[in-house]
Amino acid sequence: MIEAENLWKSYGRFQALRGLSFSVPEGSAFAMIGANGAGKTTTIKVLMNMLEPTRGSARLLGVDSRRLSVRELAQVGYVSENQEMPARLTVEEYTAYLRRFYPTWDRELEGAIARQLRLPLERRIGHLSHGMRMKLALLCALPYRPKVLVLDEPFSGLDPLVRDEFMEGLLGQAGEMTILISSHELSEIDGVATDIAFVDEGRVLFQESMADLAKRFREVRVTLAGEAARPSHAPREWMAVQATGNVLTFVDTQFDEREIGERIRARMGDVRVIDSQPMALRSIFITLARAARDGSA
Amino acid sequence: MIWHIFKKDWKLLWGFVLAVAFLHMMGALVQFKLGLFGEEPMLEMLSRWVPELAIFASAFLIAAIVHLDAVPGSRQDWLTRPIPRGGLLMEKLLFAIVMVEGPIFAASLGLSLANGFSWRASLLSTTAWSTFLLFFLVAPILAFASVTKNMAEAFIYGCGGAFVIGSFLILVGSWNALMHGTLLGATHTGLGWVAEVLRLALTAITAGIVLRLQYLRRKTAVARLLLVGLGVVLLVSALVPWKPVFALESKLSANAGAGAKTRMSFDPSEGRFQSPSGVAAPGESDRLRYGRNTADVFLPLRITGVPNDGILMVDQADVHFANESGREVYHGLGESFEVAREGPQPPEEPVYQRIELPMATMRRAQDQPLGVRVEYSLTQFRLSKSYALPAVDGEERMPGWGWCKTKVNDAGTDVELRCMEPGKGPICGTAFLENASSGARNPARSFCLSEYRPFQDHPWPDDLTHLGVNLPFRDATGLAKYPIEGAQLRSSQVVIRVYEPEDHFTRTLTIPAVRLREWEAE
Known part of the structure; x- marks a missing residue:
């Protein structure tokens, strides 16, 4: 449905994308996460043919992004935090303008979404708040029931109430859509994404399903008999290793309940208690981001 | 789909469209009110400013229009919509034609009709003018705007471009002055149109390519490069040399x-040039006013073979002075002039070639024997039509010449003849006062232009x-006496003789040796 293969994008000397690759399975809700400047927005703009890649290719609905035609675009919804819409048209005028371009536009659905999002139809787009504009972008992306919905930082700058309304509007219509969502608002993605890719400095560090990710990341707390010290050669899969008193904590990125006790005892000797806790996506992201920043990812 | 986008653009721009249309209508109204004589100072001022403002x-x-759906950038919502790019380009063109050219066309046609010109003449000239504007004003601006993100960017780039062009022109102008007018060749002359046609064609073709590149492929960097390249070519084209262009004109x-x-x-044998009593020699007043450090030399010429009812126009006089050893001491352009043979037995009046020399050259070379070579580019005009209208309060509509009126000026010294014609209009004519019964006539005044472009090329104020x-x-002052004076005006007429260019040719004048000091004005 959506693929990127060895994507490179340069702005002068700055390389925004450096061989980024990923693949979005059909019907999934695929989240691209990464810090600001990691390359998420650039990736999406290349996918939508708003930017041309310097090297590599991206495919949307099986078509090279550089050759997206009216036919493909009529099946793709796009919502972005910095989307520029005609400021002097009203919400109603703009949706009326867009209707004609989509053969599958459902006016009833449009009305339902507008009511659900509580959008002021007669207000000019230029007079809408940021949150309202995001909701308008969503309103303009859903009534034609796109096969693919691309959301670029959709929660950025939204207050909790608007965010909830936005999510309700989105989830209410998600259906069979394939969703690509980029965000650093991890708490929102947590409940939506089925698959995830972690992007850092223009590359995908890993891509996997949320279920697998949640399974393999654990925050481990080891209580030792004596004073704990940071192991000089900690395994690569241990991140954020810290020692306080007789307690050693770390994030195990390859957690296996059957092997963890044995592995720790082999390294640390006399262990009193081993406690492992599942991690929220936000914690996983922060751990990975810090590790990437420190060069140990 | 085009119409659908058109309606959206109208919804967003109708105020701007109406304001600009109003300016064009105002401009036409001012021109109309100004009439042929244009004596109202306020209208005169408005007639200069309003059309410029409108354009x-x-x-x-x-x-x-372009920036409503800007092409460069990656934030525009329309880029992600199934909007056919070719359709969008067509819509932008159509909108510009209807909403920008439409009012210009209407205002111009209305002005022409209001001035009493026929529907056919008015439609023909207005259509030709609008076509000119479409290819050489509307399309290039569309192309330029399509490589900019918004009005601010367009304005900054436009100002930058104007600065570069202005600097180049100042530089070239100064260089041209140093080279005594020989650098710019055909530019700013009646033959400038040859390079201008090439410039206009290049501009129109580049505009077409840029618009296609932008709307169909969004290649902004390439399109910008093309426009910069075009700018460089246009600037360099100012240096097109005279000779090949005149050869083509021939x-x-x-x-x-x-x-x-x-x-x-x-x-x-004609002797030295003598300034008429109390009147400075040509160029003298400029020299006094601007403190030019130059000297004038007047070479007496004999010109034969100009047919009766013919005018010989010097389009360019390329002057070379060389000393005895053959080294060139001066190369520059002499003053252009014309020789008219009008009437049954036109008098042979002395003709002088004025050459403005730098004072340093004059001082250095004035007593040396110098060889002179003047390469003349000439145009012979032939009489094609002749019209007459009463000298006082006359009004005539003359095919090929236009609508003319006469009146005596406020000082009671001159008959003012003013004419207007749709389209390019005539380029050469003479007019004189004649008493039809006595046959007496005053000296003819010529208003011939060394201007051979086959089309109307100015973008404002109108196509008239x-x-x-x-x-x-x-x-x-009482110094001059005229055969026809005030008392005879009522029984006199203004005769207009229209001339058409028939032959462009060159002649070379060679003088083995002259001493410049001998040919300064007395």
């Missing part, structure tokens, strides 16, 4: 060979050509 507003409107002569009998020779000449009948 600038039109340029901004065109940019605004090939286009309506009656090649008609000037074959024309001969030019140096005629020292205005002509005017004052025919003196009384000298307020």
Whole structure:
């Protein structure tokens, strides 16, 4: 449905994308996460043919992004935090303008979404708040029931109430859509994404399903008999290793309940208690981001 | 789909469109109210400013049309919509034609009709003018706007471009002055149109390519590079040399060979040029006013072979002075002039070639014997039509010449003749006061232009050509006497003789040795 293969994008000397690759399975809700400047927005703009890649290719609905035609675009919804819409048209005028371009536009659905999002139809787009504009972008992306919905930082700058309304509007219509969502608002993605890719400095560090990710990341707390010290050669899969008193904590990125006790005892000797806790996506992201920043990812 | 986008653009721009249309209508109204004589100072001022303002507003409107769906950038919502790019381009063109050109066309047509010109003449000239504007104003501005993200960017780039062009022109102008007018070749002359046609064609073609590149492929960097390249070519084209252009113009002569009998020779028997009593020699007043450090030399010429009812126009006089050893001491352009043979037995009046020399050259070379070579580019005009209208309060509509009126000026010294014609209008004519019963006539005034472009090329104020000449009948100082004076005006007429260019040719005048000091004005 959506693929990127060895994507490179340069702005002068700055390389925004450096061989980024990923693949979005059909019907999934695929989240691209990464810090600001990691390359998420650039990736999406290349996918939508708003930017041309310097090297590599991206495919949307099986078509090279550089050759997206009216036919493909009529099946793709796009919502972005910095989307520029005609400021002097009203919400109603703009949706009326867009209707004609989509053969599958459902006016009833449009009305339902507008009511659900509580959008002021007669207000000019230029007079809408940021949150309202995001909701308008969503309103303009859903009534034609796109096969693919691309959301670029959709929660950025939204207050909790608007965010909830936005999510309700989105989830209410998600259906069979394939969703690509980029965000650093991890708490929102947590409940939506089925698959995830972690992007850092223009590359995908890993891509996997949320279920697998949640399974393999654990925050481990080891209580030792004596004073704990940071192991000089900690395994690569241990991140954020810290020692306080007789307690050693770390994030195990390859957690296996059957092997963890044995592995720790082999390294640390006399262990009193081993406690492992599942991690929220936000914690996983922060751990990975810090590790990437420190060069140990 | 085009109509659908068109309606959206109208919804967003109708105020701007109406304001610009109003300016064009205002401009036409002012021109109409101004009439042929244009004596109302306020209207006169408005007639200069309103059309310029209207044309600038039109340029901004065109940019605004494009920026509603800007091409460069990666934030525009329309880029992610299934909007056919070719359709969008067509819509932008159509909108510009209807909403920008439409009012211009309507205002111009209305003005022409209001001035009493026929539907056919008005439609023809207005359509030709609008086509010119479409290809060489609207399309290039559309193309330029399509490589900019918004009005601010367009304005900054436009100002930057204007600065570069202005600097180049100042530089080239100064260089040209240093080279005594020989650098710029055909630019700013009647033959400038040859390079201008190439420039306009290049501009139109580049605009087409840029618009296609932008709307169909969004290649902004390439499109910008193309526009910069075009700018460089346009600037360099100002240096197109004279000779090949004049050779081409000669090939286009309506009656090649008609000037074959024309001969030019140096005629020292005419003596030195003498300024009329109390009047500074040509160039003298400029020298006094601007403190120019130059000296004028007047070479007496004998010109034969100009047919009766013919005018010989010097389009360019390329002057070379060389010393005895053959080294060139001066190369520059001499002053252009014309020789008219009008009437049954036209008098042979002395003709002088004025050459403005730098004072340093004059001082250095004035006593040396110098060889002179003057390469003349000439055009012979033939009489094609003749019209007459009463000298006082006359009004005539003359095919090929236009609508003319006469009146006596407020000082009571001149008959003012003012004419207007849709389209390019005539380029050469003479007019004189004549008493039909006595046959007496005052000296003719010529208003010939060394201007051979086959099309109307100015973008404002309108597609009408205005002509005017004052025919003196009384000298307020009392120095000059005229055969036809004030008392005879009521029974006199203004005769207009229309001339058409028939042959462009060259002659070379060679003088083995002259001493410049001997040919300064007395």
